[in-house]
Amino acid sequence: MPVYRYGSDILGRRNRPKWLETTTVGYWEVDAGQRRHDRHHHDYNQLWLIARGKAKILVDGETHYVQAGDIVATRAGTEHDILETYGEETFAKFFLYEPTPVSEPGRIAHLARSLDEQPLHEVPNLPVPADFPPPFDHRSPQDPDVLRRISAAFDVDPDVDAYGRLLDTR
Numbered sequence: 097m098p099v100y101r102y103g104s105d106i107l108g109r110r111n112r113p114k115w116l117e118t119t120t121v122g123y124w125e126v127d128a129g130q131r132r133h134d135r136h137h138h139d140y141n142q143l144w145l146i147a148r149g150k151a152k153i154l155v156d157g158e159t160h161y162v163q164a165g166d167i168v169a170t171r172a173g174t175e176h177d178i179l180e181t182y183g184e185e186t187f188a189k190f191f192l193y194e195p196t197p198v199s200e201p202g203r204i205a206h207l208a209r210s211l212d213e214q215p216l217h218e219v220p221n222l223p224v225p226a227d228f229p230p231p232f233d234h235r236s237p238q239d240p241d242v243l244r245r246i247s248a249a250f251d252v253d254p255d256v257d258a259y260g261r262l263l264d265t266r
Contacts, residue, residue: 117195126187128221135177136206140193144168149187152180161228172198182224
């Protein structure tokens with residue numbers, strides 16, 4: 097099945113297509129001031145694709161502001177946490193685990209070094225801080241700086257147009 101609905105099983109080892117190597121993909125929300133979270137790590141490298149809202153997160157001992165459109169990369173074994181959310185919009189993210197565990201036994205779980213030192217905690221919802229960065233305008237691929245960064249990040253073919261399209265003549 098190519099479509100997996102929010103609220104059903106996350107896409108994982110038992111229900112993913114055989115051709116898909118990603119280990120686990122899911123969607124997770126933190127309603128404004130109504131969710132608990134924990135500091136944890138994984139046996140897999142993980143990506144978060146921020147879909148909605150604003151938050152302060154902790155990754156490897158450093159705090160970062162994130163918002164819709166951001167991507168967070170956490171290395172296997174790196175502790176991370178959601179510390180605060182901001183504003184009225186629900187904070188939501190998609191998460192993806194890489195196909196191969198970096199450390200064995202490759203557990204799909206929130207792993208804690210100590211349940212006493214890393215208990216579940218409330219994630220407060222606060223007003224947006226004055227130093228929170230403005231949102232990036234994702235709708236302007238014509239901006240030369242944006243195009244340059246995209247080309248550098250993806251090692252894009254110079255013949256690709258402003259929308260990332262390239263005629264496949266294979």
